[in-house]
Amino acid sequence: MGVETEFNSYTLWYEAGKDYTLPPADVVVRTSDGQTILAHSSILASTSPVLERKIDRSSRGWNSVCTIQISGAPSDAVIAFLQLLYFTRISTIEATMIEDILEKHGMQLLALAHAYQIGWLKKQCEIIIATELTPDRVIDVLKIAKLCDAPRLYQQCMKIIVKEFEEVQRSDGWLFLRRYDPTLELEILEFLEDIDQRKRRWKQQRAAQDAYQYLNIAIDCLEHIFTEGCSEIRPRNMNLSRRNKGPCTWFGTCQGLQLRLHHFSMCDKRLTPGRCIHCKRMWQLLQLHVSICDHPESCKVPLCNDTRFKMKMQREGKSEKTWRLLVKRVARARVMPALASRKMPEVVFRSWAKYRVK
Numbered sequence: 263m264g265v266e267t268e269f270n271s272y273t274l275w276y277e278a279g280k281d282y283t284l285p286p287a288d289v290v291v292r293t294s295d296g297q298t299i300l301a302h303s304s305i306l307a308s309t310s311p312v313l314e315r316k317i318d319r320s321s322r323g324w325n326s327v328c329t330i331q332i333s334g335a336p337s338d339a340v341i342a343f344l345q346l347l348y349f350t351r352i353s354t355i356e357a358t359m360i361e362d363i364l365e366k367h368g369m370q371l372l373a374l375a376h377a378y379q380i381g382w383l384k385k386q387c388e389i390i391i392a393t394e395l396t397p398d399r400v401i402d403v404l405k406i407a408k409l410c411d412a413p414r415l416y417q418q419c420m421k422i423i424v425k426e427f428e429e430v431q432r433s434d435g436w437l438f439l440r441r442y443d444p445t446l447e448l449e450i451l452e453f454l455e456d457i458d459q460r461k462r463r464w465k466q467q468r469a470a471q472d473a474y475q476y477l478n479i480a481i482d483c484l485e486h487i488f489t490e491g492c493s494e495i496r497p498r499n500m501n502l503s504r505r506n507k508g509p510c511t512w513f514g515t516c517q518g519l520q521l522r523l524h525h526f527s528m529c530d531k532r533l534t535p536g537r538c539i540h541c542k543r544m545w546q547l548l549q550l551h552v553s554i555c556d557h558p559e560s561c562k563v564p565l566c567n568d569t570r571f572k573m574k575m576q577r578e579g580k581s582e583k584t585w586r587l588l589v590k591r592v593a594r595a596r597v598m599p600a601l602a603s604r605k606m607p608e609v610v611f612r613s614w615a616k617y618r619v620k
Contacts, residue, residue, distance in 0.1 A: 289317060290329040291344065293337040301344055303328065309347045310378040334377070339370035346371070346383060364390040369406055376410035384412065392418040397426040401435030405446070423450060424457055474595035481551050481596075483515045487523070488562045492516055553589040554596065 287300035307314035313330065320328035332340050342363050349360065364371060364386055372387035374380075391403060392415055400422045407415040423430050430436055439447050486492060526544040531537040548565055552558070558566050 288327050290327060291340065292329060292331050293340045294333040294335070295337050297337040297340075299337075299341065299344060305348055306344075309350065310380055312378040332374070335370040335374055339367040339374070342367045343371055343374045347380075350382070360386070361390065365394070368394075369403070372406060372410055372412065372415075376412070384410070385414075388412050388415040391415055395419065395422050397422060397429035398433040399435065400426075400430060401433060401439055404450075405443075408446075420450075420453060424454065427454065470591070471595060474592050477547075477550065477592050478596045479515055480519060480547055481554070481592075483519050484547065484551055484563055485561075487516065487520065488564065492520070550589065550592065553585075554593045 285302070285304075287302055289301045289303045289306060291299040291301050293299070303317045307317050316330045317328055320330055332343075335343070346360065346363060368387050368391045372384060372391065375384035375387055388407075395403060395418055400419050403415065404419040404423070406412070407419055522540060522544050526541050529538050529541050531541060548563070551563055552566055555561050555563070555566055
């Protein structure tokens with residue numbers, strides 16, 4: 263028989279500066295390596311519903327000593343596990359003492375906390391283990407997180423794998439995984455592929471939002487040119503040039519747009535479909551302005567009143583649907599400028615229900 267160890271609750275409470283006593287130990291805890299530990303049923307039953315059921319099944323009458331088996335962990339981890347149960351039940355200790363125990367036996371305590379349904383201990387173990395994750399041991403921790411249904415720890419492991427996948431591939435855990443656990447390997451690879459697809463979709467959406475913002479700037483600049491007047495182009499009733507009133511605040515866009523307008527006004531192919539690409543782009547910009555202009559009666563942009571009906575008649579079928587979608591998105595980006603400054607969102611992990619141990 264192994265060495266018997268009894269947890270003297272009076273000693274623990276005395277060290278904390280209190281005066282607290284318990285009746286004699288009435289539970290014998292046996293570990294996997296044969297060691298026996300004496301404990302108190304009132305402490306164990308009040309901290310774990312699983313231990314409470316085991317104690318009820320093992321009891322043989324009033325004041326009898328029952329025996330329960332705690333397997334799956336070395337004896338020192340079981341002793342640390344029971345110490346934490348006593349500490350949180352009958353005494354107040356420093357947080358550093360609990361952290362030291364968790365850092366020394368974190369993985370074993372996580373498994374025990376999951377098996378005996380001790381939520382606060384399981385959460386603390388997840389936090390401590392997550393802070394010490396490294397690429398060379400993240401696969402082993404990931405397996406424990408799946409077996410113990412630890413979503414926070416699983417999430418941290420996946421973040422490390424995504425960030426340091428090249429180093430993870432060189433670890434012994436990954437080599438063991440590829441040889442003996444192809445299911446988990448496929449799950450990780452699918453997750454990485456899903457992350458890559460999310461990034462690609464986000465880049466495409468961001469590029470589209472940037473394009474809508476550029477179109478908005480071009481439309482605003484177009485209104486600025488024909489309303490306030492700028493450089494050589496100005497409203498008909500404006501006699502003074504904008505050039506003498508200081509630099510244009512739209513200079514980066516305004517200069518190129520004025521060159522396009524000059525070309526559009528002088529090009530002989532502007533009304534010929536598919537001939538001049540520059541005229542085609544300017545024509546589309548004018549049409550886009552017409553589509554989203556909310557004051558066509560007073561608007562000074564050319565063709566703002568004349569082309570609305572022509573656009574509706576000329577666009578048919580699929581092109582009509584595509585054009586309406588473009589107009590809708592440009593108009594949305596016009597009233598929601600914050601879309602252009604969004605950052606890539608955090609990865610949304612899949613449901614944890616599939617990782618729950620059954």
